[in-house]
Amino acid sequence: DSGVTQTPKHLITATGQRVTLRCSPRSGDLSVYWYQQSLDQGLQFLIQYYNGEERAKGNILERFSAQQFPDLHSELNLSSLELGDSALYFCASSFQGAENSPLHFGNGTRLTVT
Amino acid sequence: EDKVVQSPLSLVVHEGDTVTLNCSYEVTNFRSLLWYKQEKKAPTFLFMLTSSGIEKKSGRLSSILDKKELFSILNITATQTGDSAVYLCAPCTFSGGGADGLTFGKGTHLIIQP
Numbered sequence: 088d089s090g091v092t093q094t095p096k097h098l099i100t101a102t103g104q105r106v107t108l109r110c111s112p113r114s115g116d117l118s119v120y121w122y123q124q125s126l127d128q129g130l131q132f133l134i135q136y137y138n139g140e141e142r143a144k145g146n147i148l149e150r151f152s153a154q155q156f157p158d159l160h161s162e163l164n165l166s167s168l169e170l171g172d173s174a175l176y177f178c179a180s181s182f183q184g185a186e187n188s189p190l191h192f193g194n195g196t197r198l199t200v201t
Numbered sequence: 202e203d204k205v206v207q208s209p210l211s212l213v214v215h216e217g218d219t220v221t222l223n224c225s226y227e228v229t230n231f232r233s234l235l236w237y238k239q240e241k242k243a244p245t246f247l248f249m250l251t252s253s254g255i256e257k258k259s260g261r262l263s264s265i266l267d268k269k270e271l272f273s274i275l276n277i278t279a280t281q282t283g284d285s286a287v288y289l290c291a292p293c294t295f296s297g298g299g300a301d302g303l304t305f306g307k308g309t310h311l312i313i314q315p
Contacts, residue, residue, distance in 0.1 A: 089243055120302065130244070130289065130305040143300035177243065185293045186232045186301045192243040 090114065091193035093178050099199045105166040108196045112159055112180030118142075119161040120181075120190060121153055125174040136161055137184060168200045203228040207290050207306035215314050218280050222309045224290030225272040234266050234273050235303060237289040244289055247275070277311075285313045 090113035100106055112119050121133040123146075132145030136155035147153075150168075155161040165172060175197050179190035204227045214220055226234070233251040237244035248257045250266035250273060257264050261280075266273045277284055287310050291303035 089245070091243075122305075129307040130291075132302050132304065135300065135302055143296065143302055145302065184295075184301045185235075185303050186295045189235055189246045189249050190303060191246060192237075194242040 089191040089193065091178060091180050091191055093176075093193035093196050095196060096194065097197045097199075099201060100168060101201055102168055102170060104168050104200075105164065106168065106198065108163040108165070108176055108178075108198075110161045110163070110178030110180075110193060112161070112178075113191055116180035116182050116191075117159065118181045118184045119155055119159070120179045120185070121147075121161070121163050122177040122179065122192075123174050124177060124195070130177070133163070135184075142184075165198070170200050173198055173200045203292070203294065203304045205290060205292060205304055205306035207288075207309050209309060210307065211310045211312075213312045213314060214280060216280060216282060218313075219276065219278045220280060220311060222275040222277075222288050222290075222311070223272065224274070224306055226290070226292045226304075226306075227271060228292045228294050228304055230294045230296055231268070231292055232295045232301070233293045235291045235293060236264055236273070236275050237291065239287045239289055239308070240285075247288075280311075280313045282313045282315055285311060287311070 092111040133147040135143040182188040236247040253268040287308040295301045
């Protein structure tokens with residue numbers, strides 16, 4: 088168990104809908120990262136937060152947004168969902184940042200858009 | 202654009218064999234290279250390599266980094282069926298202002314047959 092908690096585990100929704108994925112980092116970790124994993128693309132970096140502030144953006148669509156709250160948990164919001172958004176979404180955390188300490192991953196949220 | 206290439210993409214061996222997994226990378230602002238093992242769910246951390254030529258070992262697994270030639274290898278000796286997984290290589294890059302992240306390769310799918 089990595090100590091990173093993601094909810095829900097599975098989510099099935101229709102195109103056009105909006106969902107929120109939640110992540111609680113390991114105790115003491117300040118950095119949170121979101122990744123998307125689909126069969127053909129592998130793990131793609133979406134966004135990084137450090138102690139409540141956005142630090143880096145990767146291949147995140149404009150329909151997607153995220154935030155990190157004062158208690159350090161993070162939420163990833165996906166809106167106007169399309170079939171192609173179906174994927175496994177991982178949250179990872181590290182103490183300060185990937186440069187100094189390894190990322191530890193949650194078990195992911197599997198999103199299916201029908 | 203950052204690039205990470207892992208080879209082979211897939212490997213099937215018998216229990217007891219030794220395997221070598223390869224990772225080559227071309228990224229900007231390189232800081233370290235990490236290896237992860239992914240079975241059904243979350244990638245789990247194996248190694249973090251920051252210096253060239255220094256082998257890191259953990260049981261039957263070992264890894265080494267060559268920062269001049271921009272590659273890393275992961276060795277597994279006396280393989281067991283529990284080693285079956287996807288092995289992911291991820292260089293860590295740092296772009297200033299606390300922004301960092303991992304760029305993942307597509308992985309090597311290792312299957313150990315009894």
